[in-house]
Amino acid sequence: MTNPILPAPFTDLAPLAAHWARPSENERSEIRWSASADDFKALYEAMMPRLDDILALLSQHPATDMPEEVRNLFLLACAFAEASPHHELYRGSSAVPYSFDARRFVRTDGDVAL
Amino acid sequence: MMTTGMTAADLAHTARSSEDIRHELGVDPVSVRSIRDPAIYELEREKIFKKTWLKVATSWELPKVGDYKVKELAVANASVLIVRGKDGQIRAFHNVCTHRGNKVVPTTGFETFGRSRANVVTCRFHGWVFSTDGPLRSVPMKERFGKLDSACLGLREIHCDIWEGFVFINFDAEPAQSLTEYLGDFGKLFSGYPYEESTTAFRYSTVLNCNWKVAHYAFSEGYHVPTIHAGSLPGFQGIEHTDFKLMGPHASSTIYGAGMDTAPSTLAFASMLSTTERHRPRPDQLPPAINPERRADFQFELPNLFPNFIIHLASGCGYPGMSFFTHQFWPLDHGRTLWEGINYFRPAQTAAEQVAQQHVNALHRNAWLEDTATMEDTFSGIMSGTIDEMQLMDQEFLIRHAARTLDTFLAA
Ligand code: FES
Ligand SMILES: [Fe+2]
Numbered sequence: 204m205t206n207p208i209l210p211a212p213f214t215d216l217a218p219l220a221a222h223w224a225r226p227s228e229n230e231r232s233e234i235r236w237s238a239s240a241d242d243f244k245a246l247y248e249a250m251m252p253r254l255d256d257i258l259a260l261l262s263q264h265p266a267t268d269m270p271e272e273v274r275n276l277f278l279l280a281c282a283f284a285e286a287s288p289h290h291e292l293y294r295g296s297s298a299v300p301y302s303f304d305a306r307r308f309v310r311t312d313g314d315v316a317l
Numbered sequence: 318m319m320t321t322g323m324t325a326a327d328l329a330h331t332a333r334s335s336e337d338i339r340h341e342l343g344v345d346p347v348s349v350r351s352i353r354d355p356a357i358y359e360l361e362r363e364k365i366f367k368k369t370w371l372k373v374a375t376s377w378e379l380p381k382v383g384d385y386k387v388k389e390l391a392v393a394n395a396s397v398l399i400v401r402g403k404d405g406q407i408r409a410f411h412n413v414c415t416h417r418g419n420k421v422v423p424t425t426g427f428e429t430f431g432r433s434r435a436n437v438v439t440c441r442f443h444g445w446v447f448s449t450d451g452p453l454r455s456v457p458m459k460e461r462f463g464k465l466d467s468a469c470l471g472l473r474e475i476h477c478d479i480w481e482g483f484v485f486i487n488f489d490a491e492p493a494q495s496l497t498e499y500l501g502d503f504g505k506l507f508s509g510y511p512y513e514e515s516t517t518a519f520r521y522s523t524v525l526n527c528n529w530k531v532a533h534y535a536f537s538e539g540y541h542v543p544t545i546h547a548g549s550l551p552g553f554q555g556i557e558h559t560d561f562k563l564m565g566p567h568a569s570s571t572i573y574g575a576g577m578d579t580a581p582s583t584l585a586f587a588s589m590l591s592t593t594e595r596h597r598p599r600p601d602q603l604p605p606a607i608n609p610e611r612r613a614d615f616q617f618e619l620p621n622l623f624p625n626f627i628i629h630l631a632s633g634c635g636y637p638g639m640s641f642f643t644h645q646f647w648p649l650d651h652g653r654t655l656w657e658g659i660n661y662f663r664p665a666q667t668a669a670e671q672v673a674q675q676h677v678n679a680l681h682r683n684a685w686l687e688d689t690a691t692m693e694d695t696f697s698g699i700m701s702g703t704i705d706e707m708q709l710m711d712q713e714f715l716i717r718h719a720a721r722t723l724d725t726f727l728a729a
Pocket of ligand 2: 542684688
């Protein structure tokens with residue numbers, strides 16, 4: 204995937220966005236399920252120190268209808284929002300420890316793309 | 318509104334201490350026979366699922382005239398069409414064509430959503446057309462039927478009523494109680510919260526190879542939180558599961574606690590939500606008899622609406638920004654269950670709020686993955702015949718109460 208465009212000052216996150224940012228939960232889950240502890244760590248270390256700034260920028264846009272580069276950042280932030288527990292709580296495991304098979308959990312509302 | 322003038326004191330008679338519970342429900346182990354015995358399941362279908370009021374939809378899922386939802390309910394051998402008619406009223410019908418029995422609305426999976434454009438639904442087999450309020454509207458080649466009493470060939474209606482925006486049906490031809498009577502004190506306890514404002518729903522389902530009560534019971538107690546949820550809710554210690562209430566076939570209780578050891582990302586998302594008016598903790602919006610002292614460490618209410626529905630009312634106090642979440646347990650057969658879990662939020666206004674909700678939803682979904690991990694093993698264990706009874710502590714009283722209620726219904 205070619206690197207998506209991101210708003211300044213977050214343009215350097217483009218390679219991460221290329222890997223992680225996807226519009227639907229199911230697509231993001233597929234990426235998360237195949238991630239390694241190092242993948243989670245890299246995402247976390249790039250995103251966590253800038254999370255407040257990212258949220259501040261995203262606070263200026265309605266949840267629907269964003270310019271394309273903001274939407275790319277938004278989708279990366281969604282991927283981070285779902286991935287951060289794997290680094291913070293699950294020791295880098297791509298599955299929730301001692302859990303039911305996440306693939307059997309169905310997002311029943313048709314997994315509407317964001 | 319039903320709550321007008323309602324105070325916590327009006328529901329004081331539902332309150333029970335642990336001592337009261339021990340005295341009233343006993344302390345003996347509870348038999349697992351109703352989980353193990355397939356014959357009991359057949360009785361449950363007839364005496365519970367075809368007799369009691371069952372939640373099947375919410376009014377805000379069907380906001381516009383013509384909006385419909387079809388629910389496949391194997392427990393009643395039924396496909397149920399729930400539809401908002403031209404007059405704005407929500408009704409329920411058997412999704413069965415009165416011509417020869419085809420499904421009027423074709424379905425995929427357990428739930429199908431759609432909208433009828435002209436306030437009609439048309440059976441694809443031979444083209445019979447029904448109004449969304451029931452009557453048979455038109456029949457192709459009608460003159461070629463030697464006899465056709467079309468006035469009596471509308472969709473077969475199912476009793477349907479709405480409480481606080483939750484749509485319930487009752488398969489009984491003549492329900493013994495109205496929905497309001499059936500809900501009783503439960504309806505009073507939980508009414509008055511603006512449920513309908515929380516139109517953002519994250520919905521999950523899975524089919525579990527277990528009896529429906531195994532799944533239901535696993536979500537009916539807080540005893541498991543420090544152990545099963547050690548991964549997703551680490552340090553969720555010192556939770557206080559209290560304020561027990563008994564309300565006929567229904568029961569409730571409250572989880573207080575300091576909450577989780579908040580990880581840095583959760584803290585960032587939570588503080589963002591807690592500074593917005595629409596997502597901040599709103600203990601003031603709780604109905605008066607839930608967390609009556611308005612304790613700041615309130616997490617959520619943990620009830621059982623018999624037979625198969627749970628509304629965890631949180632009002633933003635537990636999981637950050639989460640308004641409430643629900644569970645429902647639909648038997649598919651004796652040893653298979655459709656579980657449905659839904660997280661409800663007020664709609665995100667900004668992209669940042671949406672991201673924060675994704676995080677909270679993901680944490681909770683992960684906790685559900687920890688909960689569901691136990692269910693198939695528990696059922697296998699019970700089916701092995703190794704244990705004949707469950708040992709139940711005070712904070713598993715919802716299970717004790719539900720098991721007793723089940724026996725009462727089966728004996729009726
Ligand atoms: S079965 Fe529906 S039109 Fe014939
Ligand atoms: Fe749990």
